[in-house]
């Protein structure tokens with residue numbers, strides 16, 4: 805069922821505490837932790853605690869929690885003193901999504917090119 809923990813999902817395991825992560829922020833509905841393979845000085849993932857496969861599915865099922873993820877992305881950037889930052893939701897394998905539990909990448913701490921690759 806949408807929102808229920810998935811046994812084979814890495815980010816559900818991080819939410820459950822079964823896989824360790826460097827957590828930077830936590831709310832009732834979200835968790836923010838450092839990416840294991842950072843692409844910028846600040847590279848934090850913000851996820852809903854509930855399992856949804858991608859950002860659009862999350863927004864359709866739980867719009868308030870989707871807003872929580874976006875607000876937390878901003879809070880992470882503020883804590884990291886990143887005035888300019890980028891929020892990325894890779895969606896689909898062709899766009900680089902490898903973990904099918906919705907997550908915002910918060911990237912900052914360096915110049916960010918536009919358009920992205």
Ligand code: 5GP
Nearest residue numbers: 825837838839840841894900901902903904
């Ligand atoms: P995606 O490629 O799906 O947009 O993003 C998944 C992200 O999760 C990648 O940037 C990858 O480095 C990160 N990641 C993969 N495994 C782990 C892990 O075990 N711990 C943490 N903290 N990040 C991970």
Ligand code: ZN
Nearest residue numbers: 813816855905
């Ligand atoms: Zn999950």
